[in-house]
Structure formats: C-alpha cells, structure tokens
Amino acid sequence: MPSQNMLPKGKRRQSVKQEYRAARTVAQEREAALREAGKDVESLGPALYDTADFTPHVSPFAGRPGLVTSGPNGGKHPQEEADMSVRRYGVPRLYVEPEVEREITVLDDLEAEDGVRSFAAEAAAAGMRLDAYLAKAIPEISRARVVLLIDGGQVTVEGKPGKAKQKLKGGEWIEIEGDPKPAPLNATPEDIPLTIVYEDEDLAVVDKPAGMMVHAGSGAAEHNKGTLVNALLWHFGAGDKLSSVGGALRPGIVHRLDKQTSGLIVVAKNDVTHRALGEMFSERQLRKTYLALVHGEVKGEEGTIQLPISRDLMRRIRMTTKRAGGRSAVSHWKVLERVKGPYGKFTLLEVRIETGRTHQIRVHMQAIGHPVVGDFLYGAPHRIRRVEGAGAGGKGRAAMGDDEESLSLERNFLHAAALEFGHPRTGKALSLAAELPEELGVLLEQLRGVEA
Template sequence: MASEVNLQVEQAGERLDRWLSEQLPDLSRSRLQKLIEQGQVQVNGQVCTSKKATVQMGDRVQVEIPEAQPLELQPEAIPLDILYEDDHLLIVNKPAGLVVHPAPGHDSGTLVHALLAHCQTLSGLNTLPGIGGVQRPGIVHRLDKDTSGAIAIAKTDQAHHHLQAQLKAKTARREYLAVVYGSPNAESGTIDLPIGRHPVDRKKMAIVVEAKGGRRAVTHWRVLERLGNYTLMHFQLETGRTHQIRVHSGHIGHPIVGDPVYSSQRPIGVNLPGQALHAWKLRLQHPVSNDWIEATAPPPPVFKTLLEVLKKRIALPNLKI
C-alpha cells in the first residue's frame, strides 16, 4: 500500500529534487527524481513533474511513495565470504565465475540471488527489494564475472545513495592486483584514456574518444614484482568504467593474463577461471557513522598458485600478499 508524506518548505530557492532529498534522507535522490517524473509529487495541490522546479517558502509538498514492487527473483543459498557487515552495508569477497546480477543467460545462481537468501536468513524478511532496482537490489558497483574480490552492497536506500555518491566523487578507493604479460618500462604511471563500446564488436569495450561516445577513464598503476616475462601489478581506479583495467592494461601493451577478451590467451601452465585480476582492497566511508572502512579481500588460491609458478620459473622467493 502506498504511503503519503506531507511537507512544508521553510526556505526558498532550492531545486525540488534536492530539497526532497534533504527532507527524506531514507530515499535516494535518484528514486525521488523518478517519483517526480512519475507524477507522484504535488506542490500546492498541483502535480509537478520537473525535478528542476524551484520550491518557494510556504509551499506545501506532498509525496506519494508507492509500495516497493515484490522481487521476482528467488533467494538461493549460495555461500558468501563476508568481509564486513552491519545493518547498512555488506562487503563480500566475490569468487571468480560468480555473476553479480541477473542478465540474459544468467537468470539464477548470481550474487544477487545469494544476497537475497543471506538477508532473508538474517531478518526473516527480504530487506533488499527496491534498493537500487528490482534486478540489481543493493548493488552499488560491479565486478566482471571472472574478476574476484571485494564488492560493496547497500542494505538501505540511504546507504545505496551515499555509496554511489562516494564513487561519483572519487572518495571511495578501489585497489586491484593483476598479473600481466610483459614488463612495463616504468615503475608506475597513470592511464587517462576514455572508454566506450567497441565500434565493431559490441560485446567489447575499447578506447573511444569522448566525441564518439567514450567516457573519461583514469587508472593508476604501479609495479609490485617483476616475474620474468610477467609482472604483478597494483591498479587503483579513479573512475569505474566497464572493463576499465582490462582495456587500459591491454592498450599499453600489457594485457592481463587469462583475459578471454583482451589478451591473446597464451598458455601459462595454470588453469585460470578467467583473467588474473582481483579486487584487493575497498576503502569507503560508512553511510551513517561516516567512519572509514577498509576491507581487504585475500586473493583466491589460483591467483597465489599463478604467482608461485611464475616465481619458481625465475627462482624468486615467495611473495606474501
């Protein structure tokens, strides 16, 4: 059943969507914008569908909040490696091979299905529906299917909005480990090249100028260990484009080992489930307490095996991560 909220403006001059987000902090600004567009907001008794409308002192604002649509996805008891959890957010160490959210060809067995089961077990209720969309409840950012590591999930609409704002403002920090082909000439660097959909192969991403639809993408990298014809690299994302590290790394001539799309798939002697790319650390601000949280996801056994094999080839001591 829909709920109705009645508010009165005490200070003029703000955009309607911004003012509402301040009055209703439990709802994300994007959701409030959708409510406005759908005619669920009235100002002085008149429906207002412009999120940019300016409120005036004394205006009466009425918001009708529809009941969250039931989630059609069924919870699945898939084990989760929990790195951090409280009532507002969850950080999981995702294994390679696990798809994050349902998509064509992946209508079951995803991280979302596992999250629904986990949150239902904890509370007895499905607490995720309506947070960030029916098909992607709670998902704040993405990891490719064959990329392992830390991923954050919001448990409330407020947390979802707060975490997305951190990613947009670049205050959240995402660090990755990867093994690449070759050995870079420098010890560190920054790749600042726009990424967009590949002009021919629509399943791939590529370096595409912004004038043709590319979006700015910035990746910082440094060498951790040179392993003969391979290198253990540290990547830090400033932006979060699809396949960003994979595209940037391949563009500078050092594609990620095991990448089925952006590398030549040269044999390496280890049976990898996908690219040797791992979301190692995730640092973000708690959406309620504002305390900083840093979660470290241990690399999976196959990643460590790959390093051991490469080190044995050049007789280097074991590197502990």
C-alpha cells in the first residue's frame, strides 16, 4: 500500500485504503481474465501500479528537468526559482558585517603643548576601537605602546580616561599626556668588540656590524643583550660618559641603523653634542652614503626616488610607499657596477639619502622593482640560484632545485659606507668611511663569477 507521504502536504491525513482496495480489485479481475484466456500469468511479472491512481494531486513540476528536493514552495527547482515562488520556510542567515579598510589620516604634524598632544578624532574613526585608531593615526607609536599609554591613564577621551576597547563615534576630543612608559630595562655593559672609526671628547663614530641591534626595545629583559648600547657602556663607561638625551635605554644614540644593516653610526658623548647632532640630522646637514646590491638591472645611470613612506597596515613590521599620507622620503642613487654572471643580473648602487625614514632604502628599492639582495622582508629570494646557460651577459633560465650551488645571504646587502658632516663644536669637516664587510665582498665576487 502506498505511503501517505506520497500525498501532497495538507492531505496526508486523508486515507488511501479505499482507492487501494478498488485498484486491487481491478487488478485481480484482470488477472482472472488472463487465466481464462489460457495465458501464463506468472510470466507477465507483478502488476505495475501508477501512483497517480492513488494521488489526486499532481506536482506542477512533474516532467520538468531539475532536482526537486522538497515541496512546491520549498524546493530548489530552476522553474520555481524563475517563477519567484515564495519559500515556505526562510533560510536562517547570520549577517556578518564586512571588513572595511578605513583610510585614517596620519597626524604627522601633531605637536605637544606642555607635554600633552590634543586632537579631535576624525569622522572615519566611527566604530573603531580607541587603540586601533591611535595606532593608525600616530604610526610612530606601536599598538603595544598605545596600550601602555591607555593602561597608564595617559589617554583621555572627552576628559575621561580612555579604554583600549572603547568604540569611538568620531569627533571626540582626545588628549595624550607624555610618552609611553614601558617597564624599565636597565642597559648593562657588555664586553663586545667594537670598530671605532673616529673618536674625540664630544662624539664617536662606530662601524656597526650586521646582526647587532642599536638598542633594546620594550619587552623581556633578555632582549637587552648584545646591543650596540651594551658595547658602548663597556667601552666608554657608564655615568656621564655618554649623552642622556635618548633616555636610559639609548645613551649616546643619535640615529639608528637596521639590525641587518652594517656601517657608520654616530654616538654623542654629552647632551650638548647630542642636541647639536639631532638638529643637524633634522636640517639634513649630514651626508650619508650607502652601498646596496639589488636584484636585476636598474635602468639608467642615476636617479632620485621621491616616494612617501608609511607603515604597512597589514604587516606592521613593514613599511610601504602605497598608502596615502606617508612621510616624505628622498633617495638618490647612482650605478657603480652592473654585475652579470652565472647567477644572473644585479646592480651595485651608491645611495645617498636626504631623509632617514624607517627602512627607507629597502622600501624605495622594492618600489622600483629591485629589492636589496638578502632583504626577505621586501621580496628578495632566500636562495640565489645559478642561471642555466648564462654566459658573460648573464642571460639564461634559473636552475630549479639545485641548492648545493645556490647562494644565500643571511643579512641585507646594505652598508652605510660613508658619512660627511661638520663637527658640531669645532666646525671641522669630517669625512669618514667604512670598508665593505667581508661577507658582502665574498658574495659579490661569487656573483661576478670569480672563484674564491
């Protein structure tokens, strides 16, 4: 007997026994007639019944192509969708607000008055967390430092202490008092070898090796080891032997070099010299020249890159030239050598920078499509492979999977080679230089195809 579920919804309480018995009687009479006629009824097989005999309702989608998975108003039949039929049950959906990349104006010219920086949150900050907005509006302060400011009660919103998670409406008056106050890390002297290029009673110029941080940052105490500051405290002594303008974590430090960049860095021995050197850097009265080896053949013999630099919103450890509102940055480059050897084409550049933005040369080189060799953060390959069929012209195809003959550099091929400035006290012209480190010289010879 057919199931009641074969009936359309709304009629499933209706009994089908009467129709079934009537159909069974017809079948039995047919079978008896066949037997009287002498036909073998068993060979004809079982009688087939048309379910339409038992179902008064016929689906409007019967015979149409497609898959019917439920009733007429709840199915996914293409004709049903085309007819815009109203579904019997709505499909529950969880609405998720799409992530919108907000363009926040960077507050480059934010000046502190009596140690307090005040400004109004822009309209685009509506719906943003306070800590996220401040990290974007003032990128020189990291997200972690912003949280330190807020937790320390140094940030107020409309006169009330701010909270990191509080949502802004746009237009609120925000005040930031003082600078972030991370847990104190006391720099300690360490007997680390230093190459001192120049020294007098006011300042020193040191040739920093790659792999050495200039000074410790906020965080665990184990990060406060092996830095240039630790070495300076050993060589020049603590107390008043180095300037204190930079604070307890940065005694004597006037400017910085990236950890994986080698070369000349100026150290101030007293506060008067420190302030004078800081003003000279600000007025661009120091001439800094770098040597950089980049991938590919740079077109032209010299040029200038003027692309503003700002922090990358996706990867905070990176800088970028692709965001609006960045800080101005100027780099002048000149080709010293075009290297064409068994590993392809490279260009050795002399780069002079007018500004000192974070990762400036590395970001500018990536922006023109020629990343610095060894600079994995900005697109340089980890392995430099031989080029198949490369002749003197360096043309060919990179060999795949041959790591035994490939080269690698675990630092950036970037070296602060020369520094020229007038002595801040005597006015004497100083022209200092640092030789190319051995590991860079060896790699350069290998790329030229010269056997070691």
